[in-house]
Amino acid sequence: MANGTITQLRRGVLGPCVLALLARRPRYGLELARELEAAGELLTSQGTLYPLLGRLHDAGLVTSRWELGDTDRPRRYYEISAAGRRELAEFQREWAAFAGAVTAVAGPPSEGES
Incomplete structure (x- = not known):
């Protein structure tokens, strides 16, 4: 159950x-994947990132553009939109309270508790 x-x-x-x-700044897909993987526990497969980026784009939370980088191969860069910034701000406001509530209920017992 824990894995699920x-x-x-x-x-x-x-x-x-x-x-x-x-x-923080626009990024291309592989760059996002590497940063999420480096953070640990956030991304198990790059295959989950690209459909998510598509859903965020369809919802108007990110925009994208193609750019030629150091290589001859174009990269699709993603950038947060104004709606995405509002969505993120709402999440950030609610996250601390939510995480605190989960920790209070499901976290390890405090000293003296068993």
Whole structure:
């Protein structure tokens, strides 16, 4: 059950984490994947990132553009939109309270508790 629970949690926070990275600066897909993988526990497969980026784009939370980089191969860069910034701000406001409530109920016992 724990593995399924973590998978569900990951699905719920991956979108806001992508928005948070894009709020710092535009990125291309593989760059996002590498940063999420480096953070640990957020991305289990690059195959989950690209459909998510498509859904964020369709929802108007990110925009994208093709650019030629250092290579001759174009890269699709994603950038957070104004709606994405609002969505991220709402998530950030609610996250601390939510995480605190989960920790209070499901976290390890405090000293003296068994």
